[in-house]
Amino acid sequence: MGQLFSDTSNNEDNGDLVSSVTKYFMEIKAENKIISQETIHLIEFHLKNGNIQGAKSAINAALKIIEKAPINIAVTGESGGGKSSFINALRGVGPEDQGAAEEGITETTMMRNSYKHPKIETLVLWDLPGIGTMNFPPKDYLEKVKFQEYDFFIIVSATRFTKLQLDLAKAIRFMKKNYYFVRTKVDIDLQNEKESKPRTFDREKTLQQIRSYCVNTFTQNNMDEPQIFLISNRHLSDYDFPILMDTLIKDLSNQKRHNFMLSLPNITEAVIDRKHKSLQQHIWLEAFTAGLLAAIPGVGIHTNDVEKLKVKLNHYRVLFGVDDASLDVIAKDSQVPIEQLRKIIKSPYLLETKKEETLGEMLFKYLEKFHLANGGLLAADFYFRKTFYLEFLFLDTVTEDAKVLLRETYSKI
Structure with a gap:
């Protein structure tokens, strides 16, 4: 050797x-x-000029930013739409684990609730009150829940997305933030369809029907069709959950990407x-x-x-x-x-x-x-x-x- x-x-x-x-x-x-x-180019620049210490300093600064960069994810939707179970799924905790977001509870709070990731200290998920529970137009709602603190918004529904949620998405986009529509409980919908039509059940056809049902809401409200992620909070590897995670990783800044990937x-x-x-x-x-x-x-x-x-x-x-x-x-x-x-x-x-x-x-x-x-x-x-x-x-x-x-x-x- x-x-x-x-x-x-x-x-x-x-x-x-x-x-x-x-x-x-x-x-x-x-x-x-x-x-x-830019950091990679800076490292290369220092090395080309024989400045090893400069290259090390550039890397050290980048590592410190990665270590401390906060990641705040806002989750909103109507009561019963699977918000809490989605938050628990992202945090890798079960509904009975200590610190889990309570599932199946009727929403009455007008306040946002924070849930830290158990392994990644810089990652916090925020359970926002449904826009329908607060008598504010979307812009005022966003200011009330401190929209500027979040990296992006996830809008959750177990049926179709309401006009209020669509208006909220427009306001989020106007304020230059990203949002993602997540349709939950598709496993339950598939099971119900299979039980009601055991002979003619077609899994892919049913999933397409669910997606189309959601898309119709957007066309009816003169909105471009967004990407809609169909997921099951109980079976994360199925359906679109992995695609959603890939999308979030791509959309995050480099310095926030590392800890988010480790949180998955x-x-x-x-x-x-x-x-x-x-x-x-x-x-x-x-x-x-x-x-x-x-x-x-x-x-x-x-x-x-x-x-x-x-x-x-x-x-x-x-x-x-x-x-x-x-x-x-x-x-x-x-x-x-x-x-x-x-x-x-x-x-x-x-x-x-x-x-x-x-x-x-x-x-x-x-x-x-x-x-x-x-x-x-x-x-x-x-x-x-x-x-x-x-x-x-x-x-x-x-x-x-x-x-x-x-x-x-x-x-x-």
Whole structure:
């Protein structure tokens, strides 16, 4: 492995640095990038001029913005339309979990209620009173609920959208905010249709009828047909929920995209992969600022490093829902014994060793695999510190654990 571990800390040629940074971000789709193109150009500019510290400062500033950027999502709709269960679904909590939005409760409040995401501190969902419950025209309603605080609005209905909601959408657009129409409870509609017409039931035809029923409201009110997302709050991977999440991610600014992606429930392997790619970028950027040119002369891992790595590993396990608390919930929901779930995942046991040499051997094996799998990720002449390579290993492992759990339990939940 000679050249793999060569010391390049004295290499003054920044050509490889610039080309590697450029290539790395070129391979990431625009809607998945967690830093802006302007920041990427600034990093490249500093590197071309040999200003490593300037590049690090630009990345540090971007990471701080990502860490602190608030994400506020407003959810509004009529009582019984599935607002609360939609909020719970986005937060990844069940109706009986602590802090869940109360479902099936007749709306009487004239105030907005906030619900923080249990894993992403910067993400807050706001349950707004239905516009029909407040005797204000749309513009006054928006000012009353502090429209300027939200990144976007989600307008929820279990039937068709009312004229008040359509007028609200016009006002939101006038105030230069995004809005999305979500039609909930389509699973119940499909089940009712199937029971009433067992011989002629056609799933796709029924879904199209539901969509057309909603669209008619817009045409009748001289509005262009918007994208309408048909979802079930109980079966998130079905219908349009994944499409809605993709749309929100694309519409969010780069600095808010990262935490929103990490907040998504593991409903499909595609979602898990997006979270993985987002965190991989974050690790890459952190590694750069910590000393991209640090050599890996040996494989010894210091005790302090191990303690920091434990914290990182636990953090990734929580984000990907493979920590002990999440396993307990999954076991109860799927009725799969928790011991069985523990047997099929690997991340809890990554650092269960008292021999530093064993961790070092694991690092060596991963480095070989990493460079084969990510030939375009880094230039051959410089490397991250060993602790960051281990973070990549942790990330890959928890990602695969999340997929394994999804395959094992999806059909049972």
